[in-house]
Amino acid sequence: MGPAPDEVILDVRDLRKAFGGVKAVDGASFAVPRGKISGLIGPNGSGKTTTFNLLTGVAAPDGGQILYNGADVAGLRPYQTFALGITRTFQITRVFREMTVLENMLSVTGLGLPDRVARQRAEELIAFVNLGHLRGEYGGRLSYGQQKLLEFARALMTDPDLVLLDEPAAGVNRTLLQQLLEQIHHLQEQGKTILIVEHDMNVIMNHCERIFVLDFGVKIAEGRPAEIQRDERVIEAYFGRRRS
Amino acid sequence: MALLELADVSAAYGPIQILHGVSLHVDAGEVVAVIGPNGAGKSTTFKVIMGFINYLGGRMRFDGHDLVGQRPDRILALGLGYVPQGRVVFTQMTVRENLEMGAYLERDKAKVQAAMEWVFALFPRLAERLKQQAGTMSGGEQQMLAMGRALMTRPKMLMLDEPSLGLSPRLVDEVFDKTVEMARAGLTVMLVEQNAARALEISDRGYVLELGRNRFEGRGPDLLANPDVRRLYLGGAGGPVSAAPA
């Protein structure tokens, strides 16, 4: 039996996307529970990245639905899903390099706040990620880790309900990763929902309550970390199957 | 003496260190697999051997020659062949032209022709498609072409980087069959693979890397049967990181 409707913030139904003749996503379905940290994993070529792009509006699906709080957001452009309360970060940081940290924060739209209040919020978030001393520095001059933090803070400007993190652990050292993870848990305690796409299994297994595993464009397993680690289909997806 | 030897090798991409003291060796005539979960540094191993990335330390020798600091074309001339990840072929060129590019270092036309004959013997399908533009070939055929091209220098050892990547199961079979065929023809093969089961199936020995370090090594069948190796892929072997915020 699945979760009750209002407990599901993002209901992905039979999502499909093909590139040329290749079916990258072939009927993927999963329901992301509200207020929890969930993980979306899968080996290379599983369709995980394409699915993420479909959820964030970077690409439009060929079929299927993406129900956010009941409304279908499939095919909407990123700025539209953003306005509905979904934000995302990028695997390789995409901070605005020739703009200051503060300007990066203020580039966000839809705040509906007067300048002074927006600025205050930006300063608070910059402080939250410990980048206060760099508020006037160009984004491009920050270290990679600092850029990750900036991108994270930037995604939080609108106080979104659903945060999609694209490989937050990529290229990040252990200390910074720990900091990021603490902040992620902090957000979850505030009632936000987080969906993490990751390769780093330790991050997924130790921080996600629910995990969805994709392979060949469909969901092959879902459950709690311990269940997933024991699941033969998942092990096979990652380790490979012997020749039949 | 091993044909290829890496002892305590470290390497980085710019500021990010990927390999932390990796050691392995490949003896002549062997098929050796290097496997491990994402981020293990498998492909990076090949890249540091070829001199493409920042070498930080350790010993690397091939056929008695020191590889450290050598230019890639010099390394190729020593008899090391390399098939990079992703079926890299010159899409605008024909099959023949791709193969000729593979023999770029060889001036002697007769030797180039002989190499091409040898490649055709191993990959008859390439002989059939000499004039075809590489970009119009299927994924599997492109992978064959990439391998054939690497063989044009008649290397002593071939390094295959993720040969099964992006290929359908049937094509994966073909690629691994060809690899076994090449090994039987006397080629020493080292392959990096994400499809660990298949790679170990055809390998004499294997190394399992995790986060840029050696974790396991042993004979192919032994690693295949070892449950700890599988668990590595899903983070089961690592200790839990504290989930509670400070």
Add this chain to the structure above:
Amino acid sequence: MSRREHLRNLALIVVFGLALAVVPGTVSVYLRSFLMFTMMYVVLALSWNIISGFTGYTSFGHVAFYGIGAYTCAILVADYGWHWIPTLLAGAVVAALVALAIGYPVLRLKGPYFAIAMLGAAEGTRVIATVWDSLTHGGLGISFPNVENSFPTYYAMLILMVLTIAVAYVVGHSRFGVRLNAIREDEGAAEALGVNTTLYKLAAFGLSAIFPAAAGGIQAYKVLYIDPPSVFFVQITIAMALMSMLGGKGTVVGPIVGAVLLYTIQELTWVNFPTAHLIAYGLFIIIVARFMPRGLMGFAIDRGWARKGMVH
């Protein structure tokens, strides 16, 4: 930047404007003309900067809008008897509409493709001006009734310049400007932060078209005769781009400084080295491109003489 700093800057602009206002009566005809051209180039460089500097869509066809403004003024004055000042507004409106019309398809193109498409658009408007002779008098050009207009056109250009500076200033220091910069830096990331990039690009493009159009109208009226080659002059586009880049694209002060400096140098080399002036000019550009790729403002920011970023 605080309220006080903004007011101080705007006051500076007004003072600067007033200084230029008292000048014309006291100087030679040549100098008056020189100042007027300089002011025109400030207008052009700042406008170009809005779409190419802030938004990052490098336009090599902005002269099209200048020409549209010139022709609108000429046609309405010479053929319909309008007073010249309202024609400037009309020209701005026409240019804005044309900008939105071409912008919609063309702003989807990236980088060099956009630049070339705009080059094509500029050439296209020149050809239309030549061929649609029932409207534009084609190759014959349009003559205005002769009138003494040295002072009125000077003041019109001065007011236009002050207006352009004010608008560029407001855009540059607002969140609207921050989002334009974000589009330049990384359009995909900007979209992921809620920026409707199509809308913003069109707005910037339209805004960047109206001031050159008005400038074109003023120039046309000053010179009292226009024809397609004289107003759709590709060198104008090159000049706007160079001035903006020399001064520092993406800033407000940059294009102003770049326009003044480059035009002055251009005039000096032309006067003093009439045969070699293009070479001297070219050399100067190469030196700047080599040693100050982010323009003079970039150089100043690196040295700490100016602050990083526009919104503080």
